[in-house]
Amino acid sequence: MADAITPRGEDYSKWYIDVVLTAKLADYSPVRGCMIIRPNGYQLWENMQRVLDGMFKETGHENAYFPLFIPESFLAREAEHVEGFAKECAVVTHSRLRVSEDGTGLEPDPDSRLEENLVVRPTSETIIWDSYRKWIQSWRDLPIKINQWANVVRWEMRTRLFLRTMEFLWQEGHTAHATEQEAVDETLLILDLYARFVEDYMAIPVIKGIKTESERFAGAVDTYCIEALMQDGKALQAGTSHFLGQNFAKAFDCTFQNQDNELEHVWATSWGVSTRLIGALVMTHSDDHGLVLPPRLAPTQVVLVPIFRKEEEKSLVLDAADKVRRELSERGIAVRLDDREGQRPGWKFTEHEVQGVPVRLAIGPRDVQNGTVELARRDTRTKETVAADGVVDHVAKTLEDIQQSLFDRAAEFRSEHTTTVDSYDEFKDTLESKGGFVLAHWDGTAETEARIKNETKATIRCLPLQKGDEPGVDMITGKPSSQRVYFARAY
């Protein structure tokens, strides 16, 4: 199994795909660009959903569900939005298939041509704001804070499992507010929530910042983001939170009577994270032996492998293993006793390693005799023998330790791969030699941004919210700059 994984040093892209396939997180689908999320991957997504959904509800959001299909004309209502999405969408034109004239296959029945084409939602601002117009009359109807867990489709040409797929799963929040300030506050509240989730659960450190105009969501006034750094030195946008101003309210004529009895357009936000996060998780923590999962999100936190050769050892070992399983389970630890027959312990060890189970316990006849258990950590691949008596406390502590270690290791990697530069030569050298984030001054123009992108493939990931202290001058044009910004090549 582990042989199926190309080492990172040899081919990082291939390593990534090998890990995803070998750990059975996902598989290719017969439809180009779509993916199959296998049970191992979906359990991870369910755990992520559970935590995020709890955070949304704690902060006053409710879930709802809006239609998959959007009338073509809706997309066209917001000028930037149509620019951003019409060029890559699945268009439904017929409602029926018939046997083709040559009798060999199926074809759309011409009589079922739709009067108006439908687009499979690439995002739901338009269809949701059409409803908000109907639901909102007065300030008393505000705020509306709705989230939706859904599939969306964007017709990407170059796809990669989890990171960029034609169909993906995500959550999209859409809120409506009476004041600009309230909408901005919501945008930032969600940005913080995303950062907390990604850091505390996924163990991935992120930079919070704001996008430049050219990297902004199509239809937003401001796009805030969290940016993470992968092991190959490329950045990955892990979540976005958009302040939409009154753009969609104006496009869909959504007004409300304010407390002074005046008619105003509603203020809006939207925000989302997707199954792309699973890609980020794999890329941040995994190694040449396969997946490495942070304990807080691992579907199986501990696996117990019983070891015996003779039949008379079997019940002895299984009883001891089952006792440990029960104790761990009572402590709320997600434990699995792998008592499958017909597979050798070594084979099981490899499988659980490839699939990223954080802690593996092994119990053999000698362990039963000595009152011990062998504990192996997935992150460090180290083993130790611990007393069976205190094993639950030890495992609980180890899981916490792994969670923290993964974060620390990623934070250290990021810190080693964040370079402050003052000249364009230094900038280009850094990108070539070590990659990672490059902090540089920028004059705030789209021209300079575009030139850098063309010449180096690096984009401005964000203007960090946590500003450095010194103003300076643009490394290319010499024009004034109020703060350094984060550049990187990115996924």
Next chain:
Amino acid sequence: MADAITPRGEDYSKWYIDVVLTAKLADYSPVRGCMIIRPNGYQLWENMQRVLDGMFKETGHENAYFPLFIPESFLAREAEHVEGFAKECAVVTHSRLRVSEDGTGLEPDPDSRLEENLVVRPTSETIIWDSYRKWIQSWRDLPIKINQWANVVRWEMRTRLFLRTMEFLWQEGHTAHATEQEAVDETLLILDLYARFVEDYMAIPVIKGIKTESERFAGAVDTYCIEALMQDGKALQAGTSHFLGQNFAKAFDCTFQNQDNELEHVWATSWGVSTRLIGALVMTHSDDHGLVLPPRLAPTQVVLVPIFRKEEEKSLVLDAADKVRRELSERGIAVRLDDREGQRPGWKFTEHEVQGVPVRLAIGPRDVQNGTVELARRDTRTKETVAADGVVDHVAKTLEDIQQSLFDRAAEFRSEHTTTVDSYDEFKDTLESKGGFVLAHWDGTAETEARIKNETKATIRCLPLQKGDEPGVDMITGKPSSQRVYFARAY
């Protein structure tokens, strides 16, 4: 609010839609036939999902996610399947929109015409069995027991919120087995699981049975179902579990090496329930005052309404109400303190009644003085004054009582509306006069079944698994019949 609801006696169909809209369960969408599931409806669905998902996992099923799009040619592989689904599906033909030639709108870009059309999944047997072919080689790879929570699309002409919509949410289980017996067992296990869920949580009694050939799922060998009876005397199919034999394995060439080293086709099941169940819930329990929810699925089980006129009463009443809220919450009861200002208590009472909250508690200044609380039941619309001291126990008992009462009432209604007949005249009279289930002998032929359907609009809902004792003769043809079957007009 309640004024917006047409009485059942006047127009049952209109009553149903009024309840759904007024209780804010769902709303119409700009796309014909699609619906918007509003937060009240979606919370209900989340509660249903949580219970069902737990039952699936307890019985060894795992969740996964397969693509939304199915290549046109896949649908055509299974002869009956294509017949059943090709005539009502959304067909994706293009991957891009462009500004139309007259510049007024958008149109599919002809250059983006797909090589092979894609169908938005009406159900996922074909795309899933294409993967199973890749994942299954040996008996060691079996069984596979996967469930998927997803949206599906069937191009229905006549739609009704929840009951029949073009897009709906559902779960679809797809399992693969080494033997016929194991697959049949799985089909029946799920049928029982569905029946338990619908009876124990939704408080709707169901008949378990098997469909006739003409009512079978397109591609199944046997379709098992649970059938419920609505308040207007029409039946509603609440869930189906299909034994698919080797049909899809043959269509997708999915074989495995059995323990005797022979190559065999895999045995299959599929099964699903959908947001249609929410329609069944509304139709079974609700009344002319709005929604009635069974406590085990109600998002809010208890609402607390504080009542005060003067400012000095406010904190007194709110403190007492909050104490009750805390106590109920600690007991695990989903309670909401409705302390919204600017809405009178009477208005709140009506809103919670319309939205079906099972128990309403009201606390005023006199209650605080007397150490009492007013308790109102949604199902019976009765009120009583209870001691604040024992209110938690009393509420817990009342919730259980409501759950049981709703089931008993529905079971009684069904029993009153189940008629055993021996002649076709009696059959037709019963359908006209009181509707409901009609138990009659049938000769087992599709001809007789079709004739009855044409003449009376009644279909055979199922051949019940719990058989009556007596054989008999068909009420029309006089041919022999081994058991009575359930007829009804249906949704």
